[in-house]
Amino acid sequence: MFRLAHRLRQSSSCSTASTTLAGPLRRTNSVVRQASIRLASTAAARAPTFPCVDQHAARTARIQAATTSAASSTSDGGPEPPYARPTPKQYNLFTSTQPLALTYSSTPLPSHEVAYETWGTLNPARDNVILVHTGLSASSHAASNALNPAPGWWEKFIGPGKALDTDRFFIICANVLGGCYGSTGPSSVDATTEQPYATTFPVVSIFDMVRAQFALLDHLGVERLYASVGCSMGGMQSIAAGWMFPERVGRVVSVSGTARSGPASIAIRFAQRSVLMADPNWNNGFYYDGLPPHAGMKLARQIATITYRSGPEWEMRFGRRLRPVPSQQVVDPGRPRTPALCPDFLIETYLDHQGEEFCLKYDANSLIYVSKAMDLFDMSHSSLVELGMLDADSSTAKSESAKRQPQPHLSHHPPHLADLSRGLGARLARIPTLVLGVQSDVLFPVEQQRELADALRAAGNEEVTYYELGGVWGHDTFLLDVQNVGGAIRGFL
Amino acid sequence: MFRLAHRLRQSSSCSTASTTLAGPLRRTNSVVRQASIRLASTAAARAPTFPCVDQHAARTARIQAATTSAASSTSDGGPEPPYARPTPKQYNLFTSTQPLALTYSSTPLPSHEVAYETWGTLNPARDNVILVHTGLSASSHAASNALNPAPGWWEKFIGPGKALDTDRFFIICANVLGGCYGSTGPSSVDATTEQPYATTFPVVSIFDMVRAQFALLDHLGVERLYASVGCSMGGMQSIAAGWMFPERVGRVVSVSGTARSGPASIAIRFAQRSVLMADPNWNNGFYYDGLPPHAGMKLARQIATITYRSGPEWEMRFGRRLRPVPSQQVVDPGRPRTPALCPDFLIETYLDHQGEEFCLKYDANSLIYVSKAMDLFDMSHSSLVELGMLDADSSTAKSESAKRQPQPHLSHHPPHLADLSRGLGARLARIPTLVLGVQSDVLFPVEQQRELADALRAAGNEEVTYYELGGVWGHDTFLLDVQNVGGAIRGFL
Incomplete structure (x- = not known):
């Protein structure tokens, strides 16, 4: 850490730095003058750089x-733009001129674009479609394809014979609304001002992202998904997709997602x-x-x-x-290395x-x-009512009937579980759902996975598959564990 | 979030801000001119402030x-100095003119000061002393006293009839070396330059902190501690004190501490x-x-x-x-509140x-x-050998004998456990030790508490008391849970 050269920082605070760094060079007239000169020289020689x-x-x-x-x-x-926005040739672009309703804004987005990519072949019945939802910073490039041969972020999971089998399914993955990889977001140009939206962009929700994706499905002539699949924030979207469009979603997969962001993740x-x-x-x-x-x-x-x-x-x-430190930087090989x-x-x-x-x-x-959209996500009944997405008395009957059933699977009962169950159950009680969580995940903790599975079961969903993985990969498990995550998804589909 | 007033930030980037914020005000000649004017006005009215x-x-x-x-x-x-350095009248100050040896520097600190406070009465035999070690940012003011009647950071634990009973014990608490509450640290003036040390201050270790505390004990004529007690980083110091001065420490208490900082805490x-x-x-x-x-x-x-x-x-x-948001800031009571x-x-x-x-x-x-000192703390044999604090072949015999004993208490075996056991065991095998951890602690996770207790037991220490607390208070439990933390300490002492 302490370099021999006395370097000043290139920043705007250079003048302050030079004033203060000159300090150690000053001489003192105190009685410890001899010692002082020796030590001051040492200090000057060791003026810290970072x-x-x-x-x-x-x-x-x-x-x-x-x-x-x-x-x-x-x-x-x-x-x-200094970040690596992919060129429009590397993905397909859907431009919607229909206003997109937004959860938190009375004004819809007048138009929007969705960048997307596909893998496999849409069958004539158009019933083999799987929509893959992405995590926070992922692009639509989930796997290599003709447009873009570079490996995608879920390369090991999408392809012939893989968990999302392209011999069987037509896979679609879109960049989320609010993102920067082709879909409309804060860095997009606002047509009304010819300037990037920046923070005049409206706050978006997970629901808004899903609405943009279903506008894309409409555009592609896909009426119904075989499955909605997502990991991390994609799990949130996957749950939301099944809930918002229960008649259009055959199965829901949520891997390391959550139905309700807790305060620790926020x-x-x-x-x-x-x-x-x-x-x-x-x-x-x-x-x-x-x-x-x-x-x-x-x-x-x-x-x-x-x-x-x-x-x-x-x-x-x-x-x-x-x-490792190059040997010429080791000041004294006999002593412990000076920590930086x-x-x-x-x-x-x-x-x-x-x-x-x-x-x-x-x-x-x-x-x-996008991170704010994750924080805002809450499928609890009270939250959905507040957003105007459910009537206050909705699903009461379902909730009551659920109460009468024995609930052998319930592993714990956080105070908000009933509220969450009532919210999810209003529309997700009949869609087969795979919930997969990882015990070492600190961002989407395993308690939230249990909570999601329990809430669905308590709402009367009898087709909940729940797996909990061990291992040390934490939240990233969904990117790494082809054997267990891939296997669970393949088995469920 | 979106305020009506268009406020520019007071920062140095004001000019950039005014350039870009003017963006939404620009008019466009495109075919959507009408809509544009309406929306641009809206955007201007909603220029975001933060x-x-x-x-x-x-x-x-x-x-x-x-x-x-x-x-x-x-x-x-x-x-x-803008932070609230307590006045010298609120604590006792020990000034040592003896050079203080430092773990990571060949040059000792020529002199140093230690701010400290005491509670209770030193008995004639001088054998009723408890040294309390602090966490990262705590001062010597662990509890109210004559010098400073304000409540201290461990007020509920120190006093007559409390866990650290001042009717029985003489309690000493010092600000750590490297701190800013009276003891020598980077904000202290370097006598050789008459300027604050700043980052010319040498990197200090937990061992250096303990060495400064024992110089204080020498000054006070205290040869032997009844107990060394610490929580969080104080637990590290407490373990180090027992290890460095086994003949001067009667008992060791480590609450939510660790004997080896792991990469997650770093x-x-x-x-x-x-x-x-x-x-x-x-x-x-x-x-x-x-x-x-x-x-x-x-x-x-x-x-x-x-x-x-x-x-x-x-x-x-x-x-x-x-x-809560004042009602006059609610734009539209009928709609969900716009998130900030x-x-x-x-x-x-x-x-x-x-x-x-x-x-x-x-x-x-x-x-x-001080946070770097925590990162550097590692009582593993290999680390202590590297620092020159142990011979490479030290404690081999003890380690071998430990291997032959059945180890009924061992709960897990991380790869470094044997190394840690050998390091700790070299000098802490005979001091009664209380290890207390909290299951909800994410900073000093309970695995590290088990590890510490296991390592001591594996080294042959037959007087290890180990408690694991539940509850939701996490790392702060040691500040809050008088019943369980206080009770365990009182019982152990």
Whole structure:
């Protein structure tokens, strides 16, 4: 950490830095003058530098250089969005000119676009369609295809003979409303202003995302889904799809999802939004003609990454091991290495790397809007009534009948379970549903998986399949565990 | 969230903001001109503001105003440290002019100060002393006393007839080395430069903290502790004290501590340090003559707060309830309330409040140094050998004998358990030890508590008392649960 060179930061606070860093060089007239001179020299020689902090300024410089270079090479001269928005040729684009009703806004979205991709073949009866819903930051590119041969985020699960078997099914995956990979979101241009929406974009809900997807299904002439499948936030959408369109959904699969975001998950997402919004480059969301809040995005992703795996996995993978240090940087081979305040343990370099990789790949406002949509998701009866999606007295009969049945499967009874059961049960009591959760998941904890299965069962749904996986992969299990997650889905379908 | 007034932020990026915020006001010549004018007006009327972001600038202004006012009212004219450093009259101060050896530095600290407080009466035999070690941000003020009648952080546990019974024991609590509440730390003035150390302060270890505390005990003429007691990071110090000075410690109490920081805990503390160090006001640690990194501190504390309680507690306390909104701010009583991107759920306002309360109460560099000391703590044999605190072949005999004993208590066997057992066992095999953990703790997970108890038992310690508490208070249980935590300590002592 303590480098020999005395480097000043490239930031705007340079002048302050130079004033204060000069401190250790001052001489003192006290009685300890001799010692002081020796120690002060040592301090000056060891003026601290922080590569992990300097990284933010270095990234700024890189973005600015790339923007300048792009501006001089493109015909319109405008800066390119710095995150890797896929080119329109890599996905299909559905443009709807029908107003899209929104949960939290009295004004519908006048028009919207949905980026989507497909795999397999739509059969003549049009009844072999599986809609795959994505997690927070995923694009429509779930697997490689003719438009885009790069591996997708669920490559191991979609294909001939795989869990979502393309020999049998026609798979559709769309980028969510609010996202930045082709579908309409805060980075899209508002036709009325010819400027990106930024934070004038309306708050969207999981229901809005599903509504946009079903507008796409209408466009494709798909009346009914064989199944709605989703993991993480995709699980929320999958549940919502079955609930909103029970006559159009044959089966529901929710892997590491939830029917009701709890305060612990909201807390984790709030912390991410807070660090992002505190980045001065965020600029209240209006950064599209300048620097994006890349430092805030990196910090937010570091926090998020903590919740994607698990302590036991890091213990096995990293333990307490330190990053390797080149031998010429070892000051004294006989002594323990001086710890760095910047990343030093492998777990730290891992989080740093994950943040660095992500910070320019996704739009900051999309992160804020989509993570907020997750927080807002609640299929409880009281919440659905408040949103005007259910009548206050709906499903009372069902709920009463459910009460009379013995409930051998119920594993616990949080206070909100009855409310949730009544909400879900209003429309999901008859759709076969697979609920799969992971015990090491800290973001969508296993209690929420049990809760979802219990709520459906208590509502009288007799076709709930429930699996709980062990292992150390935490929330990311749905991306990694082909054997167990893939097997459960294949078996259920 | 969307306020009627169009307010620009007070930050340095104002000019960018005004450029981009003007965007929605632009008119367009497209065919949708009519609609555009209507919607553009709506957008202008709804130009978004973010009170949670503006808070950072407002805090800056408050600090600057307070600093100016303090400068004009004090004789030396220098700005006061903005966090609430207690006045020297509120604690006792021990100044050591003996060099203090440091784990990670070949140069000892030439002198240091330790702030401490006491409760009860030292008996003539001087054998009734209990040393209380603090958690990360606590001062020496564990309970009210003559110097400072304000309630302390462990008020309910220290006093006549309480868990630490002042009718029986003489209690000492010191601010840790590296802290900012009177003991020497990064905010202290380096005598050789007459400037605060800032990040020229050496990296300190839990062992260094304990060494400073035992220098205090020497000063007070206390040869032997009846018990060493600590919670959280205090548990680490308590274990280290027994290990470093086995002949001077009668009993060890570790509540929600650990003998080895795991990667998940390091990850959480790394995320906090990262957001703090990214605050431009942190300025590589040299902020003592300017603004402290208060925004970074707030964000760091928000992250920390997530790990102090538990999901089940927030579910009971906050659930999904929203902050109350004054009726005049409700735009349309017939519609669901428009969600805010700033804190809106009670769990969010709670985290925001905790961050706001803390951000000027503790020194940012102390947070970095003390949290790093926690990360570095590892009582494994291999680690202690690397630090030169144990010979490579130490305790082999003990370890071998331990292997031959049946181990009926061992609940699990992480790969590092044998290493940890060998390290701890080298010097802690004969000291009665109370290990208390909490099942809902996510920061010092219960697995680490079991590990500590198991490692001691495997090393042949036959006087290990181990309790595991339920409940929803998570890591904070040690501050709240007088009945169970207090009872266990009283019973053990």
